[in-house]
Each structure stands twice: as structure tokens, then as C-alpha cells.
Amino acid sequence: MSDHGSHHSHSTSPENQAPARTLDAHTERYARRTAGMTASEIRALFAVASRPEVVSLAGGMPNLAALPLESLSGEIARLIAEDGQAALQYGSAQGVGQLREQICEIMELEGISAHSDDVMVTVGSQMAMDLVTRIFVDPGDVVLAEGPTFVGALGSFTAYQADVVHVDMDDDGMQPEALRQTIDEVHRQGKRIKFLYTIPNFHNPAGVTLAVERRSEILEICASNGILVLEDNPYGLLGFDGQTYPSLRSQDPDNVVYLGSFSKTFASGLRVGWVLAPHAVRERLVLAAESATLCPPTLNQMIVSRYLSTHDWKGQIKVFREQYRERRDAMLGALEQHMPAGSDWTHPEGGFYVWFTAPEGIDTKEMLPRAVNQRVAYASGTGFYADGFGNRQMRLSFCYPTPERIREGVRRLANTVTDELDLVRTFGPTGKRPATGPQTPSPDTA
Numbered sequence: 501m502s503d504h505g506s507h508h509s510h511s512t513s514p515e516n517q518a519p520a521r522t523l524d525a526h527t528e529r530y531a532r533r534t535a536g537m538t539a540s541e542i543r544a545l546f547a548v549a550s551r552p553e554v555v556s557l558a559g560g561m562p563n564l565a566a567l568p569l570e571s572l573s574g575e576i577a578r579l580i581a582e583d584g585q586a587a588l589q590y591g592s593a594q595g596v597g598q599l600r601e602q603i604c605e606i607m608e609l610e611g612i613s614a615h616s617d618d619v620m621v622t623v624g625s626q627m628a629m630d631l632v633t634r635i636f637v638d639p640g641d642v643v644l645a646e647g648p649t650f651v652g653a654l655g656s657f658t659a660y661q662a663d664v665v666h667v668d669m670d671d672d673g674m675q676p677e678a679l680r681q682t683i684d685e686v687h688r689q690g691k692r693i694k695f696l697y698t699i700p701n702f703h704n705p706a707g708v709t710l711a712v713e714r715r716s717e718i719l720e721i722c723a724s725n726g727i728l729v730l731e732d733n734p735y736g737l738l739g740f741d742g743q744t745y746p747s748l749r750s751q752d753p754d755n756v757v758y759l760g761s762f763s764k765t766f767a768s769g770l771r772v773g774w775v776l777a778p779h780a781v782r783e784r785l786v787l788a789a790e791s792a793t794l795c796p797p798t799l800n801q802m803i804v805s806r807y808l809s810t811h812d813w814k815g816q817i818k819v820f821r822e823q824y825r826e827r828r829d830a831m832l833g834a835l836e837q838h839m840p841a842g843s844d845w846t847h848p849e850g851g852f853y854v855w856f857t858a859p860e861g862i863d864t865k866e867m868l869p870r871a872v873n874q875r876v877a878y879a880s881g882t883g884f885y886a887d888g889f890g891n892r893q894m895r896l897s898f899c900y901p902t903p904e905r906i907r908e909g910v911r912r913l914a915n916t917v918t919d920e921l922d923l924v925r926t927f928g929p930t931g932k933r934p935a936t937g938p939q940t941p942s943p944d945t946a
């Protein structure tokens with residue numbers, strides 16, 4: 501936000517009061533689609549959780565400490581010296597050709613055979629989500645998504661006034677039977693389903709992976725109901741044993757739009773991701789992208805391309821995997837050691853996240869200020885649902901803090917949960933008590 505309303509003048513002249521009045525006037529002019537735009541709970545938390553004494557298990561920042569910064573800076577300097585005229589110029593809306601070809605080689609690791617003509621580079625896969633929603637969703641159309649699902653995806657869907665309907669998951673990912681029932685129910689209500697958004701590998705936030713034997717069934721259900729599949733796969737190469745799974749796109753190229761990203765396997769700040777889509781969809785996406793950004797940043801694309809051709813990027817991903825596996829082990833071990841009975845959590849085999857269910861009666865959003873008092877932060881579960889579900893759940897990220905900090909954070913969190921459980925036993929469930937003490941920061945303060 502700008503500094504509307506925060507002018508420091510003490511004058512009471514009408515001119516100096518204008519900012520507050522124009523703020524109201526602006527608010528009235530906003531398009532209806534902005535009504536669903538609120539800062540995610542996670543963003544609201546960032547300010548508090550980033551205090552150094554707080555162990556943050558809340559964010560999803562990749563750990564970049566292992567990147568070869570020195571050789572990378574040499575390559576970037578050479579890139580500008582040798583090819584600066586191109587690197588600093590506008591490029592095509594679809595993205596740099598050489599990078600699109602390298603992207604096809606990367607996708608082969610998960611069974612995808614694709615032509616670089618069908619790839620479009622985006623400003624992170626977040627932008628691809630926005631564009632796909634923009635070209636498919638009219639207000640009131642239904643988008644299906646796992647419950648829970650990625651907060652950023654919910655942001656895009658609600659920005660286009662989609663009606664998000666969740667599909668249940670278990671330890672093997674989305675349940676095909678639940679998908680069938682959900683589709684029938686939505687159709688009974690006379691609503692139109694535009695696509696199914698799914699994160700098959702190392703799910704954010706659930707930490708689970710879609711079982712291989714469920715994949716073709718889910719694709720068949722979608723195809724037979726005329727529902728497009730939007731497969732989001734930023735973590736697919738971060739399996740802790742180096743394992744990969746056949747992507748949905750590889751099994752049904754005509755009905756899947758696939759999203760990839762360099763954010764978790766290289767550098768999130770470069771904002772380079774991509775979308776692979778059936779030809780007609782790709783054409784429409786390029787038009788939508790042009791109207792949003794003209795073209796993705798040429799320099800960043802060329803940096804990624806050069807990194808891929810000059811560095812051992814597969815070896816680098818292995819380093820990341822080993823780092824994250826050590827952190828996952830630290831988290832699971834500490835949860836096992838400290839959490840009270842009645843708690844439950846997922847056991848991720850890759851990615852960044854554990855999905856934790858607190859003992860009955862605990863409301864994780866209500867508990868958050870007390871956790872922060874104990875110097876630990878997490879992302880409460882309700883932010884990952886469009887329908888208010890998830891108040892017994894939280895997402896715990898093991899990607900960023902060191903293993904020691906993770907163990908300490910989980911110990912503090914377990915103390916908070918245990919204290920909360922005592923309160924629940926004495927006074928009843930937290931959600932039903934009048935709120936006292938420090939409140940979660942409202943979205944407006946973040």
C-alpha cells in the first residue's frame with residue numbers, strides 16, 4: 501500500500517484531509533472482483549514471525565545458502581558483457597527460445613515429452629496460475645482443488661471470482677472417489693466446473709504425494725466430465741531419495757496444463773517459471789501474458805539458461821534435497837519426541853512441509869499469538885481452505901531454519917500445544933472462549 505491516510509500534517513485544512521476522503525472514494529470505485537482480495541494469513545504473520553528470536557516454521561522460503569554465488573556472479577557478469585544487448589532488451593512474450601528448450605529437457609525427468617513451442621515462460625508459476633484462471637474462469641465458475649491447497653492459488657482463483665470447491669485427500673493425495681462425489685454434487689447444484697487444480701508431488705501444504713495408481717483414475721474422471729487439469733509441480737525434483745513420479749501431463753497431454761518453476765530448484769527471486777499447455781491453450785495464454793507484462797524479464801531468463809548450461813544443476817538439486825531431508829528428519833524426530841497424544845502429522849518424502857493436526861479442541865488460529873509469545877510461528881490451517889475449514893490444522897515448514905532451530909521450534913510449539921490442551925480441558929475449546937491477550941495481526945497491518 502502507499503502512504504494514503506498516514507500523512508503527518510497536523511493541519512486541519514480540508515486539503516490535508518483529502519487523503520482519507522479519496523481513500524473512501526477509491527474503495528467505492530473498486531471492481532467487484534477485488535472483494536475477495538485480502539492479504540493471506542501467512543503474509544499477515546510475516547512481520548511478527550520474522551523477529552530473530554522467533555523460530556519461524558511459517559514461511560516457505562527456499563534455503564539458498566548452498567547456491568554457488570561466486571561462480572554464478574561470474575557467469576552473470578560475462579552474460580552482460582557478451583550478450584548484454586539482448587539480455588537487457590525486450591524479448592518475445594513466449595519467452596527465450598533456448599530456455600524453453602532446456603525446460604523441455606528438465607520436464608523429461610518426470611516423463612514429459614514436449615515441444616518448446618508449447619512452453620511459455622512466466623514470472624514464476626504464480627503468474628501462470630493467474631493467466632490460466634484469467635482465460636478460463638468467469639465469475640461463479642467452479643474450480644476444484646485439494647483441501648487444503650496452496651494459498652497463492654486460492655488468491656488467483658478468488659481474484660477472478662471463482663467458486664473454489666475442495667476435494668478430500670489422505671496420505672496418498674487426492675481421493676478419486678471423493679473427486680467423483682464432489683463433481684456430482686457440484687453438477688447437481690447446476691454449476692459449471694472449469695478445472696481441477698492439483699499439486700501431485702510433495703504437496704504444499706499437505707506434504708503428501710499422489711499415489712501413482714491414482715493418477716490415471718483422476719485423469720479419466722476429469723476427462724470424462726470435461727474438466728481440464730491444472731497440474732502444479734514446483735517440488736517434483738525434490739524427492740528426498742531422488743525419486744520422481746510420472747507427471748499427469750505425461751499421461752494425458754491433451755487435457756493437462758502443466759506448471760513448473762525454478763523457484764525451489766534454483767532461485768525464487770529470479771521469478772522464472774513456465775507453463776506447458778495444449779497448443780490452442782498456449783496461444784491464448786501468450787495473448788493474456790502480453791497484456792499483463794509484454795514479455796517475461798529477458799535478463800532473468802538468460803541467467804537461468806546460462807546457469808543450466810554452465811553449472812551442474814542436477815548436482816545442485818541433489819545438494820538441496822539432502823539439505824531438506826536433514827531438516828525434514830529434524831522436524832519429524834522432534835514432533836515424535838515432544839508432541840502430546842492426540843496430535844497427528846504427515847510424513848513428507850520430499851518438498852518443504854509437514855501438515856499437522858492438533859489434538860481435539862485446539863483452534864490453531866486462536867493459539868497463534870500464544871505460540872508467538874513462546875517464540876515459535878506457524879501457518880494456521882484455515883488459510884489453506886476457501887471454506888473456513890482447517891482450524892485444527894497448521895502447516896509447519898522445514899525448508900528454511902537450520903535443523904537445530906527446527907528442533908527448538910518444535911519443542912516450543914509442543915509446549916504451546918500442551919499448555920493449550922490444559923486450557924481446553926479446564927475451560928472448553930479455545931474457539932468458544934472470549935479472546936484475550938494479543939491478537940493475530942489483522943491483514944491490514946501486514
Ligand SMILES: Cc1ncc(COP(=O)(O)O)c(C=O)c1O
Pocket residue numbers: 560623624625626627650652699704732734760761762763768771772773
Ligand atoms: C504449490 C506451489 N505452487 C506455486 C508456487 C509459486 O511458485 P513461483 O515462485 O514459481 O511463483 C509455490 C510457492 O510456494 C507453491 O508452493
